[in-house]
Amino acid sequence: MTKSKKNAIILGLFIFSSLFVSLFLTIIAFQDIPKYNSPYIFTATVSIIGIFLGYLVLKKVKPIILRFSLKKNDDGTMSALVLMIITGIIFFAFNELNISLSQKTKCDSFYITNKYREESGFRKPEINTLVVDLINKKETVVSKHEFWLSKEIGDRINLCFYESFFGFNYIEINE
Structure with a gap:
């Protein structure tokens, strides 16, 4: 060679x-x-x-x-x-x-107002979504399937809000 x-x-x-x-x-x-x-x-x-x-x-x-x-x-x-x-x-x-x-701005408990799930398929991932009421607006939070199954509409979940230096803020489930 x-x-x-x-x-x-x-x-x-x-x-x-x-x-x-x-x-x-x-x-x-x-x-x-x-x-x-x-x-x-x-x-x-x-x-x-x-x-x-x-x-x-x-x-x-x-x-x-x-x-x-x-x-x-x-x-x-x-x-x-x-x-x-x-x-x-x-x-x-x-x-x-x-x-x-990112810096944590606040953590609080919020009510789940709706929840829905998109089944996985061809080129389509499974998405487990919880909709929470943030006093003046609705926010969607994607979760793992086991967590999604364990929660019902009306339950409370703990969420932490993070503010990013770059402007790409995010929400994290804190449970």
């Missing part, structure tokens, strides 16, 4: 193993998404930041990829993988940073 082929294999293994680590970190971060008050805005914002930073990293590592690649003119696949890796890592890091910098 030639040295360039060996280097290409090592580069490929490094990128693909990094991709799996990035996907694992993204899955961990996505477990916190239902807590956020604006989960879609959070996801879109962090994804855009991740793609932008991934593009900056790609500009720095592209010469290395081209140097060790067996196909000199086809760097599109590796470029896409590098963008996905950086975006996943940024997603995890920003989520953890947001949670660690």
Whole structure:
């Protein structure tokens, strides 16, 4: 095996193993998404930041990829993988940073006014939702299935509200 082929294999293994680590970190971060008050805005914002930073990293590592690649003119696949890796890592890091910098503003007990469940299906996760009355507005809180089953309409649940430094506030069940 030639040295360039060996280097290409090592580069490929490094990128693909990094991709799996990035996907694992993204899955961990996505477990916190239902807590956020604006989960879609959070996801879109962090994804855009991740793609932008991934593009900056790609500009720095592209010469290395081209140097060790067996196909000199086809760097599109590796470029896409590098963008996905950086975006996943940024997603995890920003989520953890947001949670660690958030401050608890209040914890209180609220009445459940409604509850509903969306069954899982093809490309559709199971969602167990409790609707609570926050004096002047209704708020939805996603919970685990066991917790959802144990609560009835009219029961009280303890919720903690967190205010984030970045503006991505969230609510957490405190039971």
